[in-house]
Amino acid sequence: MNRYRFMQRMATGCFLAVLISCSTTRNLPEGEMLYTGIKKIEVTDKDDSKAYKLAMEEIEAALDYPPNNALFGSSSMRTPFPVGLWIYNGFVNKESKIGKWFFKTFAAKPVFISTVNPDVRTSIAHNLLRENGYFDGTSSYQLIPNKKNPRKSQVSYQLTMNHVYTFDSIRYIRTRSLADSLSVHADEELLRRGDPFRVASLEAERQRISSMLRGRGFYYHRPEFIVYQADTLMAPGKVWLHVMRKPGLPQSALSPFRIGNVSVSLKGYKGEEPNDSASYKGLTVYYENKLRVHPSALYKRVMFKTGELYSESNEQLTQTALSRLEIFRFAEMQFTPRDTARNNNILDLQINTLYDLPLNGELELNVTDKSNNLRGPGAIFSLSRNNIFGGGEVLKIEAKASYEWQTDKNLKGLNSYELGAGATLTFPSAVFPGFADRGLTYSTYTNINLNVDALNRSRFFRMVSFSGSLSYDFQPNAVHRHSFTPFRLTYNRMLSRTLEFDSIAALNPALLLSLSDQFIPALSYTYTYDDSPRDKNNHIWWQASITEAGNLLASGYAVAGNKWNHRGKKLLGNPFAQFIKATGEFRYNYRIDDNNRLVMRIMGGAIYSYGNARISPFSEQFYIGGANSVRAFTIRSIGPGRFVPADPKTNRYAYIDQTGDLKLEANLEYRFRILGNLYGATFLDCGGVWLIRNDANRPGGTFNLSKLGNDLALGAGAGLRYDLDFLVVRLDLGVGLHLPYETSKHSYYNIPKFNDALGLHLAVGYPF
Numbered sequence: 001m002n003r004y005r006f007m008q009r010m011a012t013g014c015f016l017a018v019l020i021s022c023s024t025t026r027n028l029p030e031g032e033m034l035y036t037g038i039k040k041i042e043v044t045d046k047d048d049s050k051a052y053k054l055a056m057e058e059i060e061a062a063l064d065y066p067p068n069n070a071l072f073g074s075s076s077m078r079t080p081f082p083v084g085l086w087i088y089n090g091f092v093n094k095e096s097k098i099g100k101w102f103f104k105t106f107a108a109k110p111v112f113i114s115t116v117n118p119d120v121r122t123s124i125a126h127n128l129l130r131e132n133g134y135f136d137g138t139s140s141y142q143l144i145p146n147k148k149n150p151r152k153s154q155v156s157y158q159l160t161m162n163h164v165y166t167f168d169s170i171r172y173i174r175t176r177s178l179a180d181s182l183s184v185h186a187d188e189e190l191l192r193r194g195d196p197f198r199v200a201s202l203e204a205e206r207q208r209i210s211s212m213l214r215g216r217g218f219y220y221h222r223p224e225f226i227v228y229q230a231d232t233l234m235a236p237g238k239v240w241l242h243v244m245r246k247p248g249l250p251q252s253a254l255s256p257f258r259i260g261n262v263s264v265s266l267k268g269y270k271g272e273e274p275n276d277s278a279s280y281k282g283l284t285v286y287y288e289n290k291l292r293v294h295p296s297a298l299y300k301r302v303m304f305k306t307g308e309l310y311s312e313s314n315e316q317l318t319q320t321a322l323s324r325l326e327i328f329r330f331a332e333m334q335f336t337p338r339d340t341a342r343n344n345n346i347l348d349l350q351i352n353t354l355y356d357l358p359l360n361g362e363l364e365l366n367v368t369d370k371s372n373n374l375r376g377p378g379a380i381f382s383l384s385r386n387n388i389f390g391g392g393e394v395l396k397i398e399a400k401a402s403y404e405w406q407t408d409k410n411l412k413g414l415n416s417y418e419l420g421a422g423a424t425l426t427f428p429s430a431v432f433p434g435f436a437d438r439g440l441t442y443s444t445y446t447n448i449n450l451n452v453d454a455l456n457r458s459r460f461f462r463m464v465s466f467s468g469s470l471s472y473d474f475q476p477n478a479v480h481r482h483s484f485t486p487f488r489l490t491y492n493r494m495l496s497r498t499l500e501f502d503s504i505a506a507l508n509p510a511l512l513l514s515l516s517d518q519f520i521p522a523l524s525y526t527y528t529y530d531d532s533p534r535d536k537n538n539h540i541w542w543q544a545s546i547t548e549a550g551n552l553l554a555s556g557y558a559v560a561g562n563k564w565n566h567r568g569k570k571l572l573g574n575p576f577a578q579f580i581k582a583t584g585e586f587r588y589n590y591r592i593d594d595n596n597r598l599v600m601r602i603m604g605g606a607i608y609s610y611g612n613a614r615i616s617p618f619s620e621q622f623y624i625g626g627a628n629s630v631r632a633f634t635i636r637s638i639g640p641g642r643f644v645p646a647d648p649k650t651n652r653y654a655y656i657d658q659t660g661d662l663k664l665e666a667n668l669e670y671r672f673r674i675l676g677n678l679y680g681a682t683f684l685d686c687g688g689v690w691l692i693r694n695d696a697n698r699p700g701g702t703f704n705l706s707k708l709g710n711d712l713a714l715g716a717g718a719g720l721r722y723d724l725d726f727l728v729v730r731l732d733l734g735v736g737l738h739l740p741y742e743t744s745k746h747s748y749y750n751i752p753k754f755n756d757a758l759g760l761h762l763a764v765g766y767p768f
Contacts, residue, residue, distance in 0.1 A: 024068075024085040024110075025151040027092045032151075033113040037067040038075045039144050039154040045161040051196035052161065055132035057594050059139075062124045063157055065116045066676070068108055072722070073676030084108025113143065118155050125159065133197035133239075135232065136162040165197045168238035173245075188212075197239045202228055205243070217256030217309035219335060219347060225249055252337070252345075259304045260338050260346040266293065267354045282306055292355065293327060297391040300429070301325060304349055310335070318351075324443045325392040325428055328353040360384040378402030392428040397421075415458045422451035430472055442475035461497040463515070465490065481528040490520040491574070492617070519576035520617055522549035541587040547620075550578030554611050569612045578611040581620060587768055595673035601768045605663045608692060622663035622689045624713065627761035628768065629665060630685040632715025632734030634759060639689040641711055642700035644741045660689030662703050664712070667768060671721070679721040683732070686714045688740055700741065710748075714738040715759070727764055734759040 025034050041063065046052060064075045068085050071077040084107060091103035118141045129137035138160045146152035170191050190205045206223040213221045229242040263284040265274055274286035280295035283302060301321035303314040315333060322331040331353045338346040364380040382398040398421065405415040427446040453465045469488035475481045494517055524547035532539045553576055557569050569576065583605035590598040609616045626635035640660035665687030674680045688711050690703035704711065719732035736757025743750045751757040 024082055024089060025149055027089045028110060028112075028151060032110075033143075033145075034152045035065070035067050035111045035113045035116045036146065036152050036154050037070070037078060038063065038065075039156040040076075041157045041159065043159045043161065045163075047161075049164070049196075051133060051164045051198070053593060054198070054200075055128065055134060055161075055164075058128050058132065059125045059159065062128060063121050065111075065121075067111050071675060072678035077675055082108075085110060113153055113155070116155065118143075118157075122157065125157070129159070129161070131199040133164040133166070134161050135165055138162075163237055165232060165237055165239050167191060167193050167195050167197060167241060168235055169193070169240045170243070171241070172243045191241065191243070197230075209243075211312055214310070214312035217258065217311070218253065219257045219310045220250070220252040222253070225253055255345050257310045257337070257345040257347045259306055259308050259310060260348040262302060262304055262306060262349045264298050264302070264351045265353065266291075267352070269355050269357060271354060292390060293387060293392070294390045297325070297428075298322075302351065310347055321443060322351070322353070326394065327356055327387040327392050329356045330354055356386065358386050358388075360386065376402060376404035388425075394424075394426045396424045396426070398423070416456055418453065418455050420451065420453040422449065424449045430474065432472070442477070444472065444474035447471045447473070457501075459498055460501040461515075462495040463492065464495055465492050467491070478533040479529060479531045481530070483526040483528075485522075485524045488520075488522045488524065490522075490617075490619075491518075492520070493517045493574075515618055517574050518613075518617065519571045519574055520549055520620075521553060521571065521576055522547055524548075537591040539589040541589075542585070544584045545582070547581040548579070549581075550576050550612055551580075554578055575612060577609065577613050577617050577620075579607055579609040579613065579616050579620070581605070581607040581616075597671045599667075599669045599671060599768065601665075601667040603663070603665050606692075607661050609661075614693065616661060618659070621659035621661065623659045624663065624665055624687040624689055625759075627730075627732065627763040630687045630713055630715050630734070631683065631717055631732050631761055631767070632685065632736040632757060632759045633713060638687075638713045638740065640698060640701035641688070641690045641703065642707075642741045643698045644700075658689075660701065661692040662690040664688060669767070674720075677723045679723065681719045681721060681732075682717070683719070683734075684714075684716045685734065686712045688712045710738075711740045712738070713740050715757075717759075721766070728766060730761075730763045730765065730767070732759075732761045732763070732767075734761070 028034060041060065043056070046056075066073050066075050067078060069079045069082040071079050087103065088107040088110060091099050091107060094100060094103060122139045122141050125139040126137070129135075129139065140158045142156045142158070144154045144156055146154075170189075170193060188208070190201060190208055195201065203223070206226040209226050210221050210223040225246045227244060227246045229244070231240040232238070234240045261284065262282065263286060266285065266287045267273065268288040272288045274288050276289070276291075277284055277286045278291060278295060279285070280299055282305065283295060283299050285291065285295050285298060301318060303318045303321070304310075319331065319333065322328060331351055334350045334352060335347045336350070338348055360383070362380075362382045362384075364382075365377070378401065380398065380400040382396055384394055384396045386392075386394050388395045400420045401418070403415075403417045425448045428443055429446065430444045431446040447470070449467075449469045449471075451465075451467045455463045455465070467488070467490040469485055471483060471485040471488075473481070473483045492515070494515065524545060526543065526545040529540065529542040532541070553571060554569065562569065583603070585601065585603035587599065587601045590600070592598060605622055607616045607620055607622070623636045624630050624639065625633040625637045629635070630638065636658045639658050643658075665685075667683065667685050669681055669683040671679060671681045690711070691698065691701040692703070695701055714737040715734045716737060717732055717734035719730060721731075722729045735754075736751050736759075738748055739750055739757075743752050745752060
């Protein structure tokens with residue numbers, strides 16, 4: 001065995017020695033030079049203006065070209081070990097099967113200077129200077145060969161900006177007909193006197209004018225029908241601009257069109273052509289053998305009616321509405337002119353669709369590693385049936401299972417498993433008497449949900465939870481979203497518990513009450529404002545939610561003669577929770593420039609239990625800590641208030657107690673690009689939770705405004721984010737700066753041990 005290991009190590013060492021000894025240019029084609037990245041981009045006459053930043057953003061993207069072994073996609077930084085190039089040069093001429101396989105699998109094709117083609121890139125940069133108003137700007141490049149190996153070379157680019165030209169006079173040429181009249185509201189125009197000349201701005205204005213006209217019935221109008229005349233000789237550094245329609249346009253582009261016949265063609269699952277038809281309120285539906293969707297569901301989502309003017313916005317709304325119905329693979333809109341004669345411009349609309357397969361299954365496997373040292377595998381399987389009732393409804397059935405075991409030696413034995421099943425029925429409309437959602441820009445959804453979950457904590461308890469809800473989600477426009485849940489009922493029941501759990505619960509009565517058998521009948525409303533769809537540099541996200549539980553039942557008891565604050569009221573033989581809960585969260589995303597952002601978040605919440613209960617259900621209470629909260633501390637490890645947590649060696653459930661009725665949290669994060677797709681961040685987090693009522697078992701847990709500064713846990717840190725386009729992988733290291741309770745240190749920085757105040761979090765997505 002020792003001899004085998006020795007030979008294996010020798011072979012590996014020899015292989016690595018061969019690779020390292022290989023030159024990265026030894027087998028390059030004759031006349032080629034290896035590209036090793038951009039040395040620098042020298043800019044003369046640069047400034048801090050928006051015009052300069054926009055121009056440089058486009059130019060840098062045009063010049064950008066990563067070399068071999070680029071570091072995170074960077075064009076100027078490389079990893080020190082070009083293994084792919086070593087393998088290329090070591091095996092490019094090998095004829096053996098193993099050599100060819102190794103070359104095909106691991107070799108990296110060299111990036112040549114001829115591939116990068118700096119001549120072309122310099123020309124593109126010069127064109128971009130002109131397109132951004134730098135008409136007198138210049139661009140050039142220089143090859144910088146490697147001193148040790150002349151077959152390697154970097155590229156250095158030189159740019160001279162000079163001054164940017166600005167608009168001086170902008171005139172819209174108006175004529176009599178509606179089509180080529182460019183009379184628009186001044187506040188809608190995108191071109192302004194004094195703005196820097198940019199081709200992108202000209203194109204955006206053409207798009208705006210064309211969209212405006214297409215919204216008034218001019219179906220055949222296109223952006224290229226708007227042309228510009230520019231003069232840079234009238235005044236130094238200024239552009240005089242005329243905006244007008246292109247001469248010689250066809251009559252179809254100058255006349256508004258109205259909608260004629262409207263029809264929908266439904267092809268089968270395999271593309272079978274329709275062989276029958278049905279009519280509904282002027283809408284003709286062609287289908288194959290069986291009509292699988294109600295015509296009324298299509299009628300609600302087709303925004304065109306016979307006799308109306310064509311509208312581009314209605315076309316987009318129809319396309320979006322049919323897509324969100326989620327029963328078609330595609331929906332293609334075909335407008336056909338019936339008669340192009342003057343004063344008889346009619347467009348017949350046919351929407352061609354293909355049914356999507358009705359069943360969809362997903363299997364998700366995961367491994368959990370929680371901050372409370374619980375680890376284990378899990379699986380979720382879901383099966384969806386689309387269009388189950390013919391109106392775009394979706395029935396989703398889900399089953400899940402997970403198992404976790406405790407790795408902390410002090411808490412050994414806290415293993416658990418969880419089993420669950422659920423069903424969700426989603427309607428693509430508001431299922432509510434007397435409510436019609438036709439005309440809403442965005443779809444309305446009704447969700448009916450049923451779930452059952454069983455939790456087993458070995459040596460302690462077994463619990464089962466049943467829940468059901470009815471909710472409505474609707475968006476009147478792109479930035480406002482509403483969610484209303486008029487009914488949500490949860491039932492928690494403790495099936496069994498051990499004497500060991502009873503001994504722990506005796507020391508933690510709040511824990512026992514929050515986990516006791518009870519109904520949670522609730523209704524809630526959530527409003528969300530998100531302006532990210534708008535073209536803005538800085539964005540705001542705000543969400544507010546309010547939930548109440550048990551008040552309708554308590555009112556029924558009050559009508560029957562029971563006092564409002566009388567405890568012991570029951571639903572189906574079990575007590576029910578009674579509380580009101582409000583939460584709010586505000587985020588502000590401030591764009592410093594293309595590579596730097598400052599993001600702020602402040603959030604808070606309160607839950608007050610009364611009447612039939614004095615302790616809120618555990619699932620409704622607040623906590624801080626973890627990857628998306630105060631990152632210096634693990635989840636549920638701080639609070640409430642100045643309460644000092646018990647040592648887990650003596651109270652294995654101490655961390656569960658660290659929840660509260662009130663919550664305040666604030667976060668400040670500076671995000672910046674390091675290189676390529678690798679980003680960095682520095683952050684400052686603070687937060688805390690408190691009790692509303694005194695709890696003898698958690699002294700110091702109540703809120704005190706005069707001591708708020710000391711009652712907030714504070715942490716700072718830094719992190720890395722790698723953007724994979726479809727997701728962001730995040731690694732954050734938080735460092736604790738202040739604990740809200742007294743420690744052996746008496747200064748504001750009162751962390752007893754530095755190592756105990758470090759929080760390392762690996763997560764997916766941004767924290768906020």
